[in-house]
Amino acid sequence: MYLYDKYDQAMVDARVEEFRDQARRRLEGKLTEDQFKPLRLMNGLYLQLHAYMLRVAIPYGTLNGAQMHALADIADKYDRGYGHFTTRQNIQYNWIKLEEAADLLSDLAKVEMHAIQTSGNCIRNISSDHFAGAAADELVDPRPYAELLRQWSSFHPEFSYLPRKFKIAVIASDKDRAAMRLHDIGIRIVQNEAGEPGAAFYVGGGMGRTPMIAPCIREFVPLDQLVTYSEACLRVYNRYGRRDNKYKARIKILVHELGAEEYTRQVEEEFAHLQQQGIEPPLAELERLKTYFADPPFDDGPKTVDRSDPDFALWVDRNTIRHKHDAHVSAVISLKPIGGIPGDASADQMHLMAELAKQYSFDELRVMHTQNIVLPHVRIADLPALWARLDEAGLGAPNLDTIEDIIACPGLDYCSLANARSIPVAQKISERFSANGKTAALGELKLKISGCINACGHHHAGHIGILGVDKKGVENYQLLLGGSEAEDVALGKITGPGFSEDGIVDAVETAADVYLRERSDGERFLDTYRRIGIDPFKEALYG
Numbered sequence: 001m002y003l004y005d006k007y008d009q010a011m012v013d014a015r016v017e018e019f020r021d022q023a024r025r026r027l028e029g030k031l032t033e034d035q036f037k038p039l040r041l042m043n044g045l046y047l048q049l050h051a052y053m054l055r056v057a058i059p060y061g062t063l064n065g066a067q068m069h070a071l072a073d074i075a076d077k078y079d080r081g082y083g084h085f086t087t088r089q090n091i092q093y094n095w096i097k098l099e100e101a102a103d104l105l106s107d108l109a110k111v112e113m114h115a116i117q118t119s120g121n122c123i124r125n126i127s128s129d130h131f132a133g134a135a136a137d138e139l140v141d142p143r144p145y146a147e148l149l150r151q152w153s154s155f156h157p158e159f160s161y162l163p164r165k166f167k168i169a170v171i172a173s174d175k176d177r178a179a180m181r182l183h184d185i186g187i188r189i190v191q192n193e194a195g196e197p198g199a200a201f202y203v204g205g206g207m208g209r210t211p212m213i214a215p216c217i218r219e220f221v222p223l224d225q226l227v228t229y230s231e232a233c234l235r236v237y238n239r240y241g242r243r244d245n246k247y248k249a250r251i252k253i254l255v256h257e258l259g260a261e262e263y264t265r266q267v268e269e270e271f272a273h274l275q276q277q278g279i280e281p282p283l284a285e286l287e288r289l290k291t292y293f294a295d296p297p298f299d300d301g302p303k304t305v306d307r308s309d310p311d312f313a314l315w316v317d318r319n320t321i322r323h324k325h326d327a328h329v330s331a332v333i334s335l336k337p338i339g340g341i342p343g344d345a346s347a348d349q350m351h352l353m354a355e356l357a358k359q360y361s362f363d364e365l366r367v368m369h370t371q372n373i374v375l376p377h378v379r380i381a382d383l384p385a386l387w388a389r390l391d392e393a394g395l396g397a398p399n400l401d402t403i404e405d406i407i408a409c410p411g412l413d414y415c416s417l418a419n420a421r422s423i424p425v426a427q428k429i430s431e432r433f434s435a436n437g438k439t440a441a442l443g444e445l446k447l448k449i450s451g452c453i454n455a456c457g458h459h460h461a462g463h464i465g466i467l468g469v470d471k472k473g474v475e476n477y478q479l480l481l482g483g484s485e486a487e488d489v490a491l492g493k494i495t496g497p498g499f500s501e502d503g504i505v506d507a508v509e510t511a512a513d514v515y516l517r518e519r520s521d522g523e524r525f526l527d528t529y530r531r532i533g534i535d536p537f538k539e540a541l542y543g
Helices: 006-027 035-043 065-078 098-109 143-152 225-238 249-256 260-279 284-292 311-319 347-360 380-392 423-436 501-518 524-530 535-541
Strands: 046-048 052-055 062-063 082-085 091-096 168-171 185-191 197-203 217-224 320-322 329-331 344-346 364-367 373-379 447-450 464-473 474-481
Touching: 006 035, 006 098, 035 046, 046 082, 046 373, 052 098, 062 065, 065 082, 065 347, 082 347, 091 098, 098 311, 143 168, 143 185, 143 217, 143 225, 185 225, 185 260, 197 225, 197 329, 217 260, 217 320, 225 249, 225 260, 311 329, 311 380, 329 347, 344 347, 347 364, 347 373, 347 380, 347 447, 373 380, 423 447, 423 501, 464 501, 474 501, 501 524, 501 535, 524 535
Parallel strands: 168 185, 447 464
Antiparallel strands: 046 052, 052 091, 062 364, 082 091, 082 344, 185 197, 197 217, 320 329, 329 373, 364 373, 464 474
16 A cells, blocks of 8 residues: 655645644634635535544555544544444544644644545545555456545546546556446556556546546547546636536536536647647656555465354355455445445544454454455455454444445535434335345345435435435435446436435335345346336336
């Protein structure tokens, strides 16, 4: 993983002290809230329903045990003993006191972490495949490319005040585990016919009130032009993106209104101009970054394990992923216990995960796009001991990619933008399907819940999606079907009128029952939906 040099550390330390002064002036009444707001947002600090919320950046989801221990200590010292891991591979703290925020940022800086550019109209945390560097199907490890873009985009003076927030994802496999085409820029590392590595650029995706799937605007950009082409994409957006209407300010609107062809023409024109300016870092810099992501010392060992304990066997089947080295797997730690809050982890659990990473995964963890944690490099021989520790701590739920592995935003329990609660709905659904025993029969079924149209819970991209809305002062939940954020990306469709909190739980079970009745052998929920269409589901839901 990338380590700070003296310049990185100096920049982060300077930002902490700058913010300390800004917070002091706010507390002394020398800054109004309107004056303070853009300053705090530049440092990841939001004012939510009950308190300040701080969002901490975890670049491309990768961190080590010392950093996870620090996040746990912060949860105990500055919050209420827990943190919330997000779909952007970050962590959020929901109960921050302004007078302590600078000390918190200082503690983060001591372990090479920060909250810079986790908010505001700038380039946010660069995300990537949570199995990067371990996946058996990847072309290369995409994280060095994500790190190159992170360094390029951090404190970029031209892109510090974009029309709207901007999100970039980088992957390197045909299988998309990062919702790449639902980002402002999605980059997939590819090879051309000559076997040379390059990047395919997808621009103009996003969710929110106007969900769109990013079109491919260039199938191959040479790696020695990766930053230059990214800059060209941003320059066209920064030049023409709407600043008069925040609902039309995202790049997806610009690409849609210009048309992908005209947007691409302007990007290519800008790209040609930038190539003459020579802004691209030398390829030697990319090669230097790759050394930080070298494989750990994998060793040969057993490739099978005793599966006589059925609970352990189920966890292995569901929560371990094939690794590029056949004596290892990637082991997913579920943050979705039955009836729990999706993505939440207590300080004690974070400390344990840090210890397990050091003992079993070469001191490395990943925050998953699905609000879970993965130990990317676990010896197959160590799985029984690892599972026993996880199970004892309430982290051993065998539910990866099942209907119980729910993505949910904080919703109206915390968020000032939300219209409805997400957490209680997620809890009730996981309890319902745990009790009715249908989870195993349903197989892969991705359910996502958002408490408002901003779609932080990615409801548009769920096989089953739920959107909470305010209907005349009452929480109402719309049901969507048929979405996907994977390589078969699609946007879900609303089935019809919404439901009450208890009614949406019944509706999800009804939709699941239609699938169980109508599916053919080997079909996932999404496959059956695509084959039979929405009408059989609507008939069952509304009669």
